[in-house]
Amino acid sequence: MTEAELIELLTELPDTDVLTADEASGAPEIAWGDTFATYTGAKQPFATIVTKDYGDFDAASKLNRPGVFRLNVAVGRERFTELLGYAPGAVPPGIDYTAFDVVLPHPVYAPQAFVCVLNPGEQARQLIEFAHARAAARG
Template sequence: MIEEGTYAVTQDDIVEFVAGLPGVAAETASEATGAPEIAWGDTFFYYDPDGDRPVERLPFATIVIKDYDGFDTASDLNRPGVFRLNIAVGRKKFEELVGHPPAAHADHRADFDYTVTDRLLPHPVYAAQGWICVLNPSDATADQARSLLSEAHAREAERLDRRRPKPGRA
């Protein structure tokens, strides 16, 4: 239950916000999308201004709704109503947010409770790649999560747009 003066961000709120950013494709994994069954229900956000997402393109943010047994269980996502927003923030921003570089995260893993909600945390599996996460964003993290999602989108757009051929150039 949400107390007066607090607010929770739903998965739908996040999908609506991120999908509303320019050039974003949001895909919720399902049998119809051809995703592996383990991923069904999880949502992936890609920068895809042409709508032709190449297979090798990785998401810049995801929403995960359950544990992946044997691989990603530290957040205990199998609890009722718990989901995790994951954001690729990059090495520099990760260090600003967390206090150590992504490459050093293995040495700091025990410093974090990955099951706590509404707190910005290193991603329990992908911290070394510069990913952070928050379980059930609410008062404490919602604004920061929106800002980090916008920044991650802008970084990905800049990175991919640099690689795209310019008109009139071979």
């Protein structure tokens, strides 16, 4: 799926606020161009689309390559473990965070049960729909 297709999917979900950060949004400049999907009334996004590295803080995916973006999704501890075969706090070393269309632990937010996919295929739809339903259930 393209970045535009993912954003369209997010905007079609009920009770979802989608923001692509820019100067007018008041977001920090480093976030400009990234997209955040939050269940209405929630404080934290259930999905984000990131288009660049965030300095040394979050550079493992090498997003500064042309045409590369990363979908980040909050799936919860149980689903994280089902998808990856280990708990969010037990991420093994040696993961290739630059691999395309593979569900991976988020390089920074895995302990908070976020997974990520670089340039995802159709599996992104299921991840987003699951995270949205989870966010809706949490209110």
